Amino acid sequence: MKDALKAYLPVAVVALVLVVIAMRFIAPAPPKVIRFAAGGADGQYYAYGEQYRDALGVHGVKVEVLETPGTVENYRLLLAGEADVALLQGGLADEAARAETLSLGGMFAEPFWIFVPSEAETANFGDLHDKLIAMGGDGSGTRALAQRLQADWGGAWRAGDPRSGSQAAAALLAGEVDAAVFAAAVDAPYVQALLKDARVRLVPVPRAQGISMHYPALAPVTLYEGVVDLDSNRPGADTPLIAAIAQLGVRADTHPAIQAVLLEAAETIHGGNSILTRAGTFPDANKADLPLSDEARRFYRNGPTFLRRYFSFGTANFLERAWILVIPLITLLIPLVQVAPPVYRWRIRRRIYVWYNDLHELERRGIDATDNATRHAVLEEIQALQHEVGKVDVPVSYNDELYHLRSHINFVEALVARQKTQQA
Numbered sequence: 001m002k003d004a005l006k007a008y009l010p011v012a013v014v015a016l017v018l019v020v021i022a023m024r025f026i027a028p029a030p031p032k033v034i035r036f037a038a039g040g041a042d043g044q045y046y047a048y049g050e051q052y053r054d055a056l057g058v059h060g061v062k063v064e065v066l067e068t069p070g071t072v073e074n075y076r077l078l079l080a081g082e083a084d085v086a087l088l089q090g091g092l093a094d095e096a097a098r099a100e101t102l103s104l105g106g107m108f109a110e111p112f113w114i115f116v117p118s119e120a121e122t123a124n125f126g127d128l129h130d131k132l133i134a135m136g137g138d139g140s141g142t143r144a145l146a147q148r149l150q151a152d153w154g155g156a157w158r159a160g161d162p163r164s165g166s167q168a169a170a171a172l173l174a175g176e177v178d179a180a181v182f183a184a185a186v187d188a189p190y191v192q193a194l195l196k197d198a199r200v201r202l203v204p205v206p207r208a209q210g211i212s213m214h215y216p217a218l219a220p221v222t223l224y225e226g227v228v229d230l231d232s233n234r235p236g237a238d239t240p241l242i243a244a245i246a247q248l249g250v251r252a253d254t255h256p257a258i259q260a261v262l263l264e265a266a267e268t269i270h271g272g273n274s275i276l277t278r279a280g281t282f283p284d285a286n287k288a289d290l291p292l293s294d295e296a297r298r299f300y301r302n303g304p305t306f307l308r309r310y311f312s313f314g315t316a317n318f319l320e321r322a323w324i325l326v327i328p329l330i331t332l333l334i335p336l337v338q339v340a341p342p343v344y345r346w347r348i349r350r351r352i353y354v355w356y357n358d359l360h361e362l363e364r365r366g367i368d369a370t371d372n373a374t375r376h377a378v379l380e381e382i383q384a385l386q387h388e389v390g391k392v393d394v395p396v397s398y399n400d401e402l403y404h405l406r407s408h409i410n411f412v413e414a415l416v417a418r419q420k421t422q423q424a
Helices: 002-023 044-057 071-079 095-100 141-153 165-173 189-195 208-214 256-270 294-302 306-310 313-368 372-390 396-423
Strands: 033-037 062-066 085-088 101-117 179-183 200-202 218-223 239-251
Touching (some): 033 044, 033 071, 071 085, 071 101, 071 141, 101 141, 101 165, 101 189, 101 218, 256 294, 372 396
Antiparallel strands (some): 101 200, 218 239
16 A cells, blocks of 8 residues: 555656746636626616526626616716626717727617607607606616617707606606606516506607618517407507617626626526517627627537536536646646556565575585585575565565565575585
8 A cells, every 4th residue: 555655646746836937827716706787676677687696696696786876877887897897878979988898799779769648749860859748867778778869869858857767657646847768678567667657658769670670789679469468459560670789888898707697597587488589589699789608609609518407607608717737737747657556566576586686695605615604504594585575565466476585585595504504
């Protein structure tokens, strides 16, 4: 056992040293906590943020959901390093955002909903120039998109009301504003409530196709007749709308493993059916106005990694990062492992063969002795040698060599004894 340890211990030490050195070059582990810039606490962005928090929590990643006014503020948080991930309304990215943030793809369509009282004579958005419109506060994606469309329509517009979400919906129903607009997912609670409320109606955007040609991040969608409520036939006709595609944005330095687990969660959260899109429409790699990250591009092409399909997030991530250790370790350890068995055999045989030098010397002295007293002393040394060799412990597979040595000692002892008899 000691010989095996002495033979293989250097190999183990070298392997350990190589691992320590290689660990300096291994990619860092993903963070355990990330900050998710969402939206208002009563909005759909925040609700989605909570779903991501629950999905990533299963994999041991804590998600801090940040309440924000909307997309403009989400971009600011990403660029300032105060958020790692954010839901971003399409069409609002500027050059600074494109330089420092990446997209994980389009996640869902956010139609630009325009609601007015049922009795209002409003045919399109351009009819609202002199009306008080609830469009959200500064920093919200709804206000940014509304102001962009106002500029495209031209003319002088009345200052907008800063209320948003459910507060804007309540203000419209109470008659405190003339219209309320939202850039929101179809399943936002306040959108669903207004779509089903007979006191208000949805204003179509007939030129949605033309608008989308000017803004690649916007897409025309249709809310089909009766899709909200077949019984009351709401809406009463196919309604064309213009929609921003909300995307999941990350900082350029966001860990690839975090991006991958976000994409896995996105498939579950956004991949279902809605009254605007069929299941499987989202996530979509092609519907983003930020550069698509390399990890997202690989994910959309191949899906989860091979290891991720069979191991937990933590285990798969460690194995994917540790691959850098495998090839150099194998390359270096193969010759070391090949050397170890011969070294082990040499150490065992050395314990046997080292006695042959003594045996040869005793044989020479016994034969060359000129008197029996000297030969007697040599015979005593040979017997002592035989006794010492009998104490040697070797593996069973080497016993034949040990017994060869003992038989050779007996042979030399007999040879010297004959010399003593002949001399007498």
